[in-house]
Amino acid sequence: MSNKPEHDEWGSGLEAMQCTLQLEKNMDQAVLDLHRIATEEGDPHLCDFLVSHYLNEQVEMIKKLGDHITNFTKMDAGNNRMAE
Numbered sequence: 001m002s003n004k005p006e007h008d009e010w011g012s013g014l015e016a017m018q019c020t021l022q023l024e025k026n027m028d029q030a031v032l033d034l035h036r037i038a039t040e041e042g043d044p045h046l047c048d049f050l051v052s053h054y055l056n057e058q059v060e061m062i063k064k065l066g067d068h069i070t071n072f073t074k075m076d077a078g079n080n081r082m083a084e
Contacts, residue, residue, distance in 0.1 A: 013072070014069065014072045014073070017065060017068055017069050017072065018069060020065060021062065021065040021066060021069060024058065024061050024062050024065060025062060027058060028055070028058040028059070028062060031054045031058060032055070034046075034050060035047055035050045035055070038050065
């Protein structure tokens, strides 16, 4: 289960993206932990389900968010409000 974000108001679009990335990483870790438990308990069906329906999508989303944050940072979006 994912925890509630530390805050729900952000100073900029860049900050919101950074918080979103952290939430995605937290969710990815939770799914990885569940996959580890399923492996330890010998549940190949749950392992396959998690890999097929969640893990690949999580990795792709983390990559996309990271790319957006990199682009916003290069444009100095945190200071000039370009990511609003």
